[in-house]
Structures are given as C-alpha cells and as structure tokens.
Amino acid sequence: MKFISPKSERYFALALAFGVLALNLWVTSANRTGLEKIMLLGSASYKSIFVVQVGIAIVAVIFVYVGHSRRPGFNTLQKLSVRPWWASFGSVALIVAISILLFLILSSVLMFVEIQKPIGQWNFLPQIWVLVFTFAACALAAVTGRYLPIWAAAPLVVLGVIFASALAVQNAYEKPYWGNLFLLNMSLKTSISNSVNWSPVWYSIILWAVVGAGVVLAALVLRVKAGKYLAAFVIVGAVTGVAFSFQGLMQPFTKVRSSSEANCVAAAQVNLCLWPEVEIAYPKQRNELQAMLALAHDNGFMLPQTISVDTAKRTKGQVILGSIFAQSKVVLAKNLSSVLIANQNCPFPVDPTGKIITSVQARVALAAVMGAPIEQLAPTFEFDSASGARVLTGMESLSYLKITDTASAKAALTLWNSQKEGTCVVNG
Amino acid sequence: MLSTDDKNLLVTVSDLQFRFGRKEKLFDGLNIQLETGSTALLGPNGAGKSTLINLMLGLLKKQSGEISFLTEGTTLEGNTLKRQLGYLPQGDLIFPGMTALEQVRYAAWSKGIERKSATEVAERALAEVGLLEFANKRAKQLSGGQKRRLGLAMAISNGPKFLVLDEPTSSLDPEQRHIFNSLIAKLAENTLVPSSTHQVEDVIGTYDRVLLINHGRIKFEGSSSQFLQGGNPLEQYVARLSS
Numbered sequence: 244m245k246f247i248s249p250k251s252e253r254y255f256a257l258a259l260a261f262g263v264l265a266l267n268l269w270v271t272s273a274n275r276t277g278l279e280k281i282m283l284l285g286s287a288s289y290k291s292i293f294v295v296q297v298g299i300a301i302v303a304v305i306f307v308y309v310g311h312s313r314r315p316g317f318n319t320l321q322k323l324s325v326r327p328w329w330a331s332f333g334s335v336a337l338i339v340a341i342s343i344l345l346f347l348i349l350s351s352v353l354m355f356v357e358i359q360k361p362i363g364q365w366n367f368l369p370q371i372w373v374l375v376f377t378f379a380a381c382a383l384a385a386v387t388g389r390y391l392p393i394w395a396a397a398p399l400v401v402l403g404v405i406f407a408s409a410l411a412v413q414n415a416y417e418k419p420y421w422g423n424l425f426l427l428n429m430s431l432k433t434s435i436s437n438s439v440n441w442s443p444v445w446y447s448i449i450l451w452a453v454v455g456a457g458v459v460l461a462a463l464v465l466r467v468k469a470g471k472y473l474a475a476f477v478i479v480g481a482v483t484g485v486a487f488s489f490q491g492l493m494q495p496f497t498k499v500r501s502s503s504e505a506n507c508v509a510a511a512q513v514n515l516c517l518w519p520e521v522e523i524a525y526p527k528q529r530n531e532l533q534a535m536l537a538l539a540h541d542n543g544f545m546l547p548q549t550i551s552v553d554t555a556k557r558t559k560g561q562v563i564l565g566s567i568f569a570q571s572k573v574v575l576a577k578n579l580s581s582v583l584i585a586n587q588n589c590p591f592p593v594d595p596t597g598k599i600i601t602s603v604q605a606r607v608a609l610a611a612v613m614g615a616p617i618e619q620l621a622p623t624f625e626f627d628s629a630s631g632a633r634v635l636t637g638m639e640s641l642s643y644l645k646i647t648d649t650a651s652a653k654a655a656l657t658l659w660n661s662q663k664e665g666t667c668v669v670n671g
Numbered sequence: 672m673l674s675t676d677d678k679n680l681l682v683t684v685s686d687l688q689f690r691f692g693r694k695e696k697l698f699d700g701l702n703i704q705l706e707t708g709s710t711a712l713l714g715p716n717g718a719g720k721s722t723l724i725n726l727m728l729g730l731l732k733k734q735s736g737e738i739s740f741l742t743e744g745t746t747l748e749g750n751t752l753k754r755q756l757g758y759l760p761q762g763d764l765i766f767p768g769m770t771a772l773e774q775v776r777y778a779a780w781s782k783g784i785e786r787k788s789a790t791e792v793a794e795r796a797l798a799e800v801g802l803l804e805f806a807n808k809r810a811k812q813l814s815g816g817q818k819r820r821l822g823l824a825m826a827i828s829n830g831p832k833f834l835v836l837d838e839p840t841s842s843l844d845p846e847q848r849h850i851f852n853s854l855i856a857k858l859a860e861n862t863l864v865p866s867s868t869h870q871v872e873d874v875i876g877t878y879d880r881v882l883l884i885n886h887g888r889i890k891f892e893g894s895s896s897q898f899l900q901g902g903n904p905l906e907q908y909v910a911r912l913s914s
Contacts, residue, residue, distance in 0.1 A: 322730060323758055324781035325750040 256339040256385045259303055263350050264378045300347035307340040341393055342381035345400045349377050352403040373399050373483070394472040398480025401454060451484040513546050531572060535579055535613040542612055542653070543660045544583050576615035580606045604644045605659045611652035617641065680707045680742050680832055680863040682727065687736035689726060689887075697722060697887040701736070708879035709859035711895075712867040715912065719887040720867035721761060724837050727865070728758060742832050754783050757831035761838045763818045764825065771797060771813065772806040775824045782829035796824040800854060816847030823854060834858060836866035840873055852877040871908045874898060885912050 380396035507516040775793035883891035
C-alpha cells in the first residue's frame, strides 16, 4: 500500500545512494591510488571512512524523519491517528529511511572489508555486485514506495555484517573460517586451491538456516503477518549465501592440479614455481620472490629447495605460497617470512628480556629486511602485563618489538639467528 | 469515567482554562455543551474558535478543566475516541503527488481502518462528497472547493461520530459554499458537528445551533432560529458581539 510520497525525500535518497555507490566503487577499484589519496588526505585509516559512512546513514535517516514529520498537516494527522508513531510514519518516507540505512550499512561494511585488501587486487569483486544489487533494491523501494525490495535487500546486509564481523574475528585471532567463507576464499578470482573445499557450502547453509529460522521465529513471536516479505528475506538470503559459497567451487582454478603444471624456474638457491595464470597476472612477482629470497639468504636463513604456488601437496623441502600471497609485496614478504621461519624447524629462541614474542619479532624483521614497508607490517598481539591484558597495534607494537627501521630490523634478525637453539635443518 | 443517562452524542467543556504563553487568559472557566447535530462556533477572527477546536482535539494542551466526548452514555478516551473523531483543519491537508483516493485511504488507515478495506471505505467517502470521479487525480490538481471536499472526505472516511470542522467554507465561492454547507447539514443528521466559522450567512439553513464566541467568552448560545430572530442576521451578529 502506498501512502505519503514526498518527492524531495525520494530524490534525496536516490542522490545519496548514487553518491555512496560511486564512492564505494571508486574506492574499491583495482588501483588503490584513489584510496591512498583519501587516506592520506584524511590522515586517517579506513576505519574513519567506515565511521563516516555509518554517520551519514544516521544523519540521513534523521533528516528524512524530521523532514517528513515537519510536513504541514502530518503532525496533526499523526496526533489524531490510532496507529503508533512508527506506523503513521509508514509511508514512502519510512521506506526511504530504511533504504538509506540498509544501503549505507552494507556499503560501509563492504568498504571496511574491501579496503583492507592489498593493493592491486581485483576490482568488482562479488561483494561489489552485492552492493549494486542492494542499491538497486533500495532505489526501487524508494521510487515505488514498496517494502518488498527492502526485504530482499535486507538479508544481504545481514550477511554482510555477519561475514565482516567474522573477518574481523579472523584477523584478530587468525581463525580462518567464517571470514574467508564469504569474503576471501570464495570471492578472489585468483584463489587457487589444491582440492575442492566444501566447507563454505555447509557453513553457509548452516549459517543461513540459523539466521532464517531466527527471523521467522521472531516474526512468529511478534505476530508479524508478512508472509511474502519474510519469504523474500529468507529466500534471497539463502540463495545469496549458497551462491557465494558455490561460486568458490565453480572457479576453474579451484580444481585439483598437479604441481607439474606450474612453471618452475631455477633461481640462485631455489626452484621457483608459479601457475601460468599467476605469471600472466603478476609477471613481476617471480623477480620479487627471487630478490626477497636472496635477502633472506644473506641474513642467514636457509632456503628450501622449491618454492611453488599452491601445488598439490606440501612436501618436505617445499614451501607453498598461495597465489593470494603473490599479489602484494607486503603480503608476500609477510607470508614468505612466516614460511621461512616455520620451515627452519628449530625451537624458537628465548628472548633474554622475556617479554618479546620472538617468532613474531623475527617474522616482522625478516619481512622488513625483504623490503616491505615497516609501518605496514605492524602485528596485533595481546599479552599479559602487570596491569592486566594489553593489546598492541600499529607503531606501538613495532616499538614493543624494537623494530622501527631497517637497521633495527636487521639487528633483531641477527639476535634471533644468534640465539637459535637445537637443530635447524631444512628438510629435503 | 463520566456517564450520561441519555443516548445522544455529547461534548462537554467544563471550567476550561487556557492562555497562550504569558498572555491574558483566552478561556477563563469556559463551560459549553454540544449535542448531536451541527453547531456553528461563530465569531470574528481571533475570537478563540480554532483554539477551542484544537483544545477539544487535544492538539493544544489545556491548563485546566475538562473536555469530554460521550457516546452511548460513556466517555470516549484515547484511541477509542480517535476512532470516532473526524477533523477538517483550516488549511488544506494536501500531500503532493498523492491521488485523492490515496489521501483518503491514508486518512482511513490512520483511523484504524484495515488496509484491505481502506480502498472501499475511501471510495465511499469520496462518493459522499461528490469526488469519486476525481479519485485518481492528484490532489494538487483539484480546485479550491474540491480540495476542501477532499479534506472532508478524509475527515469522514472512518465514519466518525464527532466531526470537527475548522473554517470549512472560508475560502470557497458561493456555489462551493452552498455545496459544502449542504454536505455538513446532511452529515449532521447522525453526527455531532462543531464547526467554526466567521461567516454569518452560513448559519442560515446549515447549522442547528449557534455558539457565538468573542475573546474566549460566550456571547450567545441557542438554536439557529433563536439567533436569527429579530431581523438582519449580520446586524444581530454585530450587536451580540458587542453586548
């Protein structure tokens, strides 16, 4: 049923939605120069953009509500209405307000996730299409004054929030399941897996079954008579969740592949192997890898015989680098340093001060020595101190690890190498 | 809860006190009683007619006193009262872009009519005020008289027992005023209709009773025929105002 239809609010919603959509697409496009400019100009992190978008949503909804309630006669009608205030507001204005809120929440979440990815990754990831779909649904709702498109867009917002939260948890605790489920493993076109991973599908089905059941149960308890709306919510959510999970399976390079398909080139110390498509997409990465390995070798690290990209099996003496790690110098350095340190297979040294997490320190130091910008290597870690649990991030954590420049990174590596105990043998 | 012995509709105003801010009291112990049928709240601009209506509807907050709406011997309150109230404000209550039918449907829905039956109810109200043929026309495309009738259709969409009208004919030409006054007279057969007006000639043939107000005080209270006794209505009006 269509009620009050103030055109100004529709235009406002559409203009805002177009603006936000354009901003998100621009910021999340392949070349991050634009984002880097924004971040530099704003002298703030991606979190500020997230906060700004959420702030816009709140202000926009207040604007619509206040603007609507100040319409001549509306207050009188509302005061004499037997409907509750929110139902009296049940008009296009309410639809517009909800549309704005949903769209901005989702765009904020997706931008929050998207801009954390390394420079140079693919643009127009599937989640961007989710954003576009949500935009279209919200715009349709605002123009037609119908609630149905909003109910169809709502599950995408719910999914977005759930998976973004999961990604945040994963980032904090390195538990690679829920976040990857939606946002990394299944959405990166360059992801290469040696086996079909069905867990995203099952997780997605379980997740949406729980969410859908919760919403239906809440509707029953609250006696909401909105069968077709609920159906739209549950069906779109289920289809989206499952489609995203299947998308990961349908990508051609997720098939089991033999390492013999990789292009291997003998380098100074190791045999570097890359999938052909990785070579095409990232032709300079082999040179980057070689340079990094040479630096690692110069700093006393023993190298494995082969470095390949996601080959069939992790065998002794073979370091496996996923293609995701071949895209950014920072990510590459961080992962290569982790692999090299872990692969040395020797007990971690004990720091004389007893307060530094030495493996973390070594990983950061090696990555820095390999050429990654130090400020982008800052880990987040929690430890117990006399005053309770502390969490260090950014430069604070780097200072704590005593790695603030290349010289201190080299010093940390020297210390680490000198304190190694036990047998540190590269297998194979 | 008040109750009356008779079965008629009744609005009682007892010892009403009201002033705007720190100004002099507009109503200082006003007592009136309105019954089924139409009552013209007659008076010049600034007499307090619209203020009284707003106080009756609860759109303004009274300082003290009682205003009660009774039907079937029972005082109506809250949503029960709102369901029985119809209101035509002084200005046009027009939402740009909405059709006449959509507007009336919204008004009916806001008074508790279910969505499923709102369209039928709205069409009936539009037919009653002679606007059914304009149902799908946007409200802003209607003439002044048609807009007032649309407002009346919104006010009667829920079939109210109490229909409060604020200057219903002030902006209308003689023909439209005649049409509108006929509608009021017809609606008042089973409804309690207080209607503010400053047009003396409207009283003739339209309203059952007259309540003449000036500066918040009752200057005359009686039937229309009593009000019109003694000659020229306008002269009577002026004489009573200054009495």
